[in-house]
Structure formats: structure tokens, C-alpha cells
Amino acid sequence: MKKYHYILLLLLVPFFSSCVKEKKKTDWGIHYSATATAPYGFKLFNDAIPKLFPGAKTNAMPVSNRSFNNYNSEKSVYIVLAEKLYYNEQELWSLQQWLYSGNDIVLIGDEFGTELSDYLYLGKPNYWYVKDNPGLTSGALNNATTPAKAKVHTFSNFGTVTRGYEFELYKQDLFPRGFKIDSSSSGSVADTLKNAMQVISSLEDGLANAVMFQVGAGRLILVSSPLAFSNYALLQKNNYHYLEDVMSYVQPEVTRVYYGTGSVRQNDHSNWSVIWENKTTRTAILLALLGVITYVLVNLRRKQNIVPVIKPLSNESKSFVETIASLYYNKRNNRNIALKMIQHVLEHIRTHYKLNTNELDAEFCEKLSLRSGNGLAETNALINKIKSIQEDTVIVDDKYLHGLYVSIQQFIQK
Numbered sequence: 001m002k003k004y005h006y007i008l009l010l011l012l013v014p015f016f017s018s019c020v021k022e023k024k025k026t027d028w029g030i031h032y033s034a035t036a037t038a039p040y041g042f043k044l045f046n047d048a049i050p051k052l053f054p055g056a057k058t059n060a061m062p063v064s065n066r067s068f069n070n071y072n073s074e075k076s077v078y079i080v081l082a083e084k085l086y087y088n089e090q091e092l093w094s095l096q097q098w099l100y101s102g103n104d105i106v107l108i109g110d111e112f113g114t115e116l117s118d119y120l121y122l123g124k125p126n127y128w129y130v131k132d133n134p135g136l137t138s139g140a141l142n143n144a145t146t147p148a149k150a151k152v153h154t155f156s157n158f159g160t161v162t163r164g165y166e167f168e169l170y171k172q173d174l175f176p177r178g179f180k181i182d183s184s185s186s187g188s189v190a191d192t193l194k195n196a197m198q199v200i201s202s203l204e205d206g207l208a209n210a211v212m213f214q215v216g217a218g219r220l221i222l223v224s225s226p227l228a229f230s231n232y233a234l235l236q237k238n239n240y241h242y243l244e245d246v247m248s249y250v251q252p253e254v255t256r257v258y259y260g261t262g263s264v265r266q267n268d269h270s271n272w273s274v275i276w277e278n279k280t281t282r283t284a285i286l287l288a289l290l291g292v293i294t295y296v297l298v299n300l301r302r303k304q305n306i307v308p309v310i311k312p313l314s315n316e317s318k319s320f321v322e323t324i325a326s327l328y329y330n331k332r333n334n335r336n337i338a339l340k341m342i343q344h345v346l347e348h349i350r351t352h353y354k355l356n357t358n359e360l361d362a363e364f365c366e367k368l369s370l371r372s373g374n375g376l377a378e379t380n381a382l383i384n385k386i387k388s389i390q391e392d393t394v395i396v397d398d399k400y401l402h403g404l405y406v407s408i409q410q411f412i413q414k
């Protein structure tokens with residue numbers, strides 16, 4: 001029996017080994033996301049911002065949002081953390097108006113765009129510029145047993161207090177570059193920068209990694225070391241106080257906080273770009289455009305059938321008369337034609353002269369002569385022709401029929 005137990009145990013060992021969950025490797029890559037929980041993510045930074053301003057209303061937003069266009073009477077602060085920060089000239093003008101209105105701006109990034117650098121005289125000789133920190137070897141960053149350290153001093157209350165913080169470096173350099181300030185330079189621009197600029201935080205080698213400018217009634221704070229606010233950095237010792245010290249330079253009376261975290265803050269050339277970057281709005285716009293295009297294409301087809309060409313009505317009365325006349329003429333029944341002509345003229349007399357045509361006597365002839373304007377002799381001649389044809393006392397040949405027609409036309413047209 002023991003032999004079978006050993007065989008069964010050997011068979012079950014691979015099964016239990018496969019059930020053991022493999023340990024997930026730590027992701028040491030940099031993730032500029034407000035929800036990233038990796039060591040070099042920024043979830044803790046994003047969660048800490050509302051807590052740093054407990055009395056203010058907070059609005060999380062994409063880094064592309066231009067909340068600085070919505071400034072009003074309330075004091076606000078605009079905080080953006082990204083690897084790269086790009087602003088065009090129009091946006092910089094809006095940022096300046098935001099600052100002059102008494103609002104604050106905090107820009108945290110590893111790289112600042114050309115427009116922003118030129119606006120702040122970054123890279124200009126003899127003033128101040130961004131300088132790379134002496135790089136650490138990859139072995140020093142990847143060796144967890146002997147991590148390098150960087151000491152950072154913060155100056156609370158405009159340089160009266162200095163605090164030191166130590167950041168252990170691993171896999172990533174938290175302070176790859178900083179602001180180099182040339183204190184020996186002179187000139188109107190240099191003097192203005194020296195008076196307006198306050199160093200908030202500096203490294204051991206003298207590079208400043210956080211500075212503040214007083215612009216009008218507002219404050220502009222630049223931080224060149226975003227990884228100092230990563231999850232890994234803030235969880236070391238009491239380094240979360242470093243974030244508090246930097247943000248303490250924001251005016252305490254702010255009532256509204258706009259903040260966002262992202263990888264790259266692109267140049268916005270128009271307000272439409274902000275709308276377009278919102279996935280829901282972009283989908284709605286595309287569906288609306290698709291609906292309009294479909295509607296236009298469907299309605300290009302004619303809804304009404306082609307209207308046929310209808311010839312104008314022709315005068316059929318003439319054709320009808322000619323047909324009837326030809327029938328009578330072919331039959332050579334002149335008396336019948338004469339009776340039809342008499343019927344027509346008597347109808348004319350009844351309609352136009354209001355006379356009774358039942359008795360064609362002398363009294364009728366006198367009334368007809370007076371009302372028609374024809375002479376009594378002409379009237380009597382016409383009536384006698386009519387009576388002779390009605391009484392069939394005359395032969396109606398072509399000549400007599402034509403004479404009757406002429407007399408009738410002359411009488412009517414008088």
C-alpha cells in the first residue's frame with residue numbers, strides 16, 4: 001500500500017505546483033496617469049491634491065483642458081503634471097491673464113515646450129536655463145542594495161526655513177535636470193527675473209528643481225522633477241511632506257482647484273481641440289456628421305417622378321364643326337342643314353333679344369327689327385325665308401342655302 005501512496009503523491013506534485021500563482025513582477029516603468037498604481041505612477045499625487053486644499057472645490061481634468069480660460073472673481077489654482085508641457089502663444093497669453101487676475105499656476109514637467117521656455121527666458125544665455133544633472137550609471141540605479149541618494153532643500157516662507165528630504169533612487173533618476181541660475185548676469189531682463197523669481201527647492205549641486213514667479217497678483221510655480229511626486233517617491237519616509245511644502249507656495253485663499261495628470265500636454269490651436277480629445281464628445285460629433293452625410297446621400301435621389309410633357313389643348317371645336325359639316329355636305333341634305341341654321345338663329349334671337357319665337361308673325365318682325373337694329377324689310381325677308389323652309393314650300397339648293405347663310409350672318413352682325 002505504501003508503494004501506491006508514493007506513486008499518487010508523485011502524480012499530485014505537478015498538479016499542486018501548477019496551482020501556485022506566479023508572483024507578478026513589479027512594473028518599474030514611468031506611467032503618467034492619475035490612476036497608475038505602479039511605483040512610478042501618480043495615483044497618490046492625484047489623490048493628495050484635494051486633501052491639500054480642504055476648503056476649496058476641486059475639479060479633476062485632462063491635461064489638455066484649458067481651465068485658465070474660465071477665470072472669474074474666485075481665486076483658483078491650475079495644477080498640471082505631465083512628462084512634456086506644450087503651450088502655444090495664445091494659451092500663454094491666457095495663462096498670463098489668469099495670473100494677473102490673482103490666480104496661481106503650478107506646472108510640473110520633465111520638458112517644457114519652446115514657446116513656454118521663450119516666454120520664461122529658459123535657455124536664454126546669461127539668465128537661467130535647464131541643465132542636465134550629472135547622470136547616474138545604470139548600475140547604480142538598478143542595484144537596490146546600494147541606492148544613490150539625493151538631498152533636496154525646501155525654502156518655506158520665502159527662504160527662512162530649510163528642510164531636507166532624501167530620495168532613494170531605483171531604476172529611474174528622480175532629478176535628471178534642474179534650473180541653473182546665473183546670479184552674476186546683469187541687465188534689465190536678468191534683474192527682473194531675479195526680483196520676480198524665488199527658488200522653492202534645490203538639489204545638492206545647486207540646481208533648482210522648483211521655482212516660483214510672482215506675475216501680477218498671481219504666482220507661477222515650475223517644477224522640473226515630476227518623478228519626485230511619484231508613488232515610489234512619496235512613500236519613502238516622510239517625503240509626502242515634500243509635496244505639501246511645494247504646494248504651500250500656492251496662495252492659501254484659493255477656492256477652486258483645477259488639476260490633471262497625463263503624459264504629454266499638446267499645443268491647442270483652437271478650442272475645438274479640447275472638445276475633440278474628449279472621447280464621448282468626439283464620438284457624438286462623428287455620429288452626427290455620419291447622420292448628416294447619410295441624410296444628404298439618401299435625399300440626393302429624386303422623390304417625385306419626372307413630370308411628363310403635356311401638349312397644350314388644341315381647339316377641337318373647329319375640327320368638330322368641319323366634321324359635322326362634311327357629314328351634312330356629303331349627304332347633300334340642304335334642307336336639314338338649313339333647319340339647323342334656322343334653329344341656331346332662333347336661339348340667338350331668344351337669348352339676345354328676349355323674344356318668343358313660337359309665332360313668327362308681323363308683330364314679331366316689328367319687335368325684332370326694333371331690338372336688333374335691322375330694317376323692317378330685311379327682317380321680314382329673313383323671317384319669310386325661315387318660314388318657307390320650315391313649311392317646305394321652297395326647294396333648298398346650294399344657291400338658296402348659301403343665300404340663307406349670308407342673310408343670317410348679315411342680320412346677326414348688324
